[in-house]
Amino acid sequence: LAKTTQPISMDSYEGQEVNITCSHNNIATNDYITWYQQFPSQGPRFIIQGYKTKVTNEVASLFIPADRKSSTLSLPRVSLSDTAVYYCLVAYTSDYKLSFGAGTTVTVRA
Amino acid sequence: DVKVTQSSRYLVKRTGEKVFLECVQDMDHENMFWYRQDPGLGLRLIYFSYDVKMKEKGDIPEGYSVSREKKERFSLILESASTNQTSMYLCASRRGTSSYNEQFFGPGTRLTVL
Numbered sequence: 001l002a003k004t005t006q007p008i009s010m011d012s013y014e015g016q017e018v019n020i021t022c023s024h025n026n027i028a029t030n031d032y033i034t035w036y037q038q039f040p041s042q043g044p045r046f047i048i049q050g051y052k053t054k055v056t057n058e059v060a061s062l063f064i065p066a067d068r069k070s071s072t073l074s075l076p077r078v079s080l081s082d083t084a085v086y087y088c089l090v091a092y093t094s095d096y097k098l099s100f101g102a103g104t105t106v107t108v109r110a
Numbered sequence: 111d112v113k114v115t116q117s118s119r120y121l122v123k124r125t126g127e128k129v130f131l132e133c134v135q136d137m138d139h140e141n142m143f144w145y146r147q148d149p150g151l152g153l154r155l156i157y158f159s160y161d162v163k164m165k166e167k168g169d170i171p172e173g174y175s176v177s178r179e180k181k182e183r184f185s186l187i188l189e190s191a192s193t194n195q196t197s198m199y200l201c202a203s204r205r206g207t208s209s210y211n212e213q214f215f216g217p218g219t220r221l222t223v224l
Contacts, residue, residue, distance in 0.1 A: 032210035043200050043215025091209035102152035
């Protein structure tokens with residue numbers, strides 16, 4: 001059974017870089033990794049997606065090593081408004097299963 | 111602006127009641143999903159639908175059923191609500207059938223079963 005795991009929580013301070021690693025041992029070549037952000041009383045929203053090497057957008061970067069058994073979401077210079085729960089999702093093309101991690105609560109302090 | 115709406119933000123029901131949770135999307139998406147979200151467990155897929163009148167079981171379908179009579183609407187039904195179904199329920203939609211396409215989520219319905 002495919003399983004996606006991530007740390008339960010992380011604390012940081014404003015201006016620091018936050019890195020959240022997601023483990024996905026059963027990932028296949030064409031399976032994508034997607035990260036979502038969720039604020040209280042809202043549904044998750046898309047942040048970034050990739051399937052190899054590195055992807056960067058205006059919000060975050062996603063690093064995927066060659067073996068693809070894990071991936072790291074990087075949030076540069078966080079602010080208080082980045083306090084949220086971050087979910088890693090792997091979409092498995094082999095059986096079309098969607099495997100969400102349990103979520104990482106990131107708390108940014110002043 | 112794309113939108114997924116859910117019929118209620120908060121709902122309180124009694125054990126044994128039949129409960130309907132409604133979800134509507136305005137993006138003409140083919141795929142729609144129902145998840146439940148519990149502390150420490152993240153999002154778990156209950157059911158999903160690839161298109162109108164089509165449905166597939168997710169990871170935790172027991173105690174639930176779904177209906178998709180129109181493309182924009184996906185309903186989750188609790189035939190006989192139980193206290194262990196107290197949870198946050200999230201609906202999502204997605205364009206096309208590519209598993210990597212972005213999902214758009216509604217705000218959630220917090221259901222309490224007494």
